[in-house]
Amino acid sequence: MTKLYSSVPTPYEIIDAQEDRKAYQEIVNNVNKQISENKQGRLFAVVHVAGKQFKITEGDVVVVEGYWPPDAGDRISLDKILLVGAADFTLIGRPLIQRVYRIPQTLLRVNKIAISGEVNHPPDVTGLETRIF
Amino acid sequence: MVFTTAINFVRSRGPDEFWRKRKIFKLAAAFLGRRRNCYSIAIRNVHRALVYATKGRKLKKMDFANLWQTRITAGCEQHDIDYSVFRESLVRSNILLNRKTLADLACWEPFTFKALTEVAQKRAVDEGITVVKDRGIVAVHKRGSQKKN
Numbered sequence: 501m502t503k504l505y506s507s508v509p510t511p512y513e514i515i516d517a518q519e520d521r522k523a524y525q526e527i528v529n530n531v532n533k534q535i536s537e538n539k540q541g542r543l544f545a546v547v548h549v550a551g552k553q554f555k556i557t558e559g560d561v562v563v564v565e566g567y568w569p570p571d572a573g574d575r576i577s578l579d580k581i582l583l584v585g586a587a588d589f590t591l592i593g594r595p596l597i598q599r600v601y602r603i604p605q606t607l608l609r610v611n612k613i614a615i616s617g618e619v620n621h622p623p624d625v626t627g628l629e630t631r632i633f
Numbered sequence: 634m635v636f637t638t639a640i641n642f643v644r645s646r647g648p649d650e651f652w653r654k655r656k657i658f659k660l661a662a663a664f665l666g667r668r669r670n671c672y673s674i675a676i677r678n679v680h681r682a683l684v685y686a687t688k689g690r691k692l693k694k695m696d697f698a699n700l701w702q703t704r705i706t707a708g709c710e711q712h713d714i715d716y717s718v719f720r721e722s723l724v725r726s727n728i729l730l731n732r733k734t735l736a737d738l739a740c741w742e743p744f745t746f747k748a749l750t751e752v753a754q755k756r757a758v759d760e761g762i763t764v765v766k767d768r769g770i771v772a773v774h775k776r777g778s779q780k781k782n
Contacts, residue, residue, distance in 0.1 A: 511758065544742070546734050553734045555741075582730055583738075583745070590745045592752065594727040 531589045540586040548580040548596075701736035708739030712750035714757075715764045722753035722762055 514520065534540045544557040550564050570576050579600040584591040591597055617623040654672050660682065661668060661675040668678045706716040723730065728749070730738075738746045757763070 546730060546738075553731050555734055555737045582728075582734070585742055585745045590742075590748050592728055592749065595729040 527589075531591075534586075534588065540588065542586070544585050545581050546583040547578045548582055549578055553582065698732060701732040704736040704739050705732060708735075708743075708746050709750060712747055712754075714750050714754055718757050718762050718764060719750060719753045722756040722760070723749065725760060725762075726752060726756045728752070 542557060544555060546553055546555050549562070550566055550568050552564075554562050556562060581597045582593045582595060584593075584597060657672065657676050657679050658669065660679045663669070664675065664678055667674050669675060702716070705719070709716050709719050730749075735746075735749070738749070
């Protein structure tokens with residue numbers, strides 16, 4: 501775990517990282533096995549909808565207050581999941597379980613910064629006679 | 634004898650009094666006794682009711698936050714962790730569950746809540762987050778006669 505703020509020395513020491521990794525990998529394998537055999541049972545989830553968090557499970561009816569685009573009759577999937585739990589395991593998201601949307605990023609290279617025309621004598625521009633601003 | 638000018642002395646207050654008062658009586662429908670039937674009593678109580686409704690919107694949020702906090706504290710005590718340490722550690726671990734959800738889990742999903750307290754405990758140990766202890770009496774001001782000795 502990365503320490504965000506504190507520089508206090510930890511009271512414990514990691515002796516064998518491999519063993520720790522093996523231990524937690526075993527837990528993950530057990531969870532995956534249960535899921536693949538469909539033995540996990542009823543799942544519940546904490547989902548983030550319209551700025552609020554709801555703890556939901558199959559068959560629940562939830563009231564979402566405020567402006568929300570989907571109409572009545574739409575089938576939607578709620579993707580901002582903070583926590584999923586079953587009878588034997590819990591998946592805790594930090595903060596979300598899985599990143600579900602990608603914001604498009606564009607890299608721009610700045611080639612040149614220049615001042616065109618003299619200060620206080622800007623170049624004349626035509627075609628703006630009909631503009632109101 | 635027909636007094637044709639007398640009718641001019643009748644001053645109409647306006648035709649809408651009935652509906653103006655009906656607006657108030659509609660809001661006072663559930664009140665007790667004269668408060669729902671007599672206008673001058675009803676208007677006072679309707680105004681108070683509306684003021685209470687306005688103030689109550691904020692109080693409702695505060696009340697629920699307090700309730701959730703009480704429930705989470707109770708759950709934390711059962712797992713031997715302090716509420717403030719618990720919440721701070723969760724935030725630092727990037728687990729952003731709010732009080733409503735944490736209270737829900739504490740009530741209905743005890744194993745999940747236990748897992749969260751364990752995560753918080755480990756993080757608290759890592760970061761050195763501890764309970765703020767009482768600082769006790771800082772200064773004592775002596776009054777009355779002070780014998781010089």
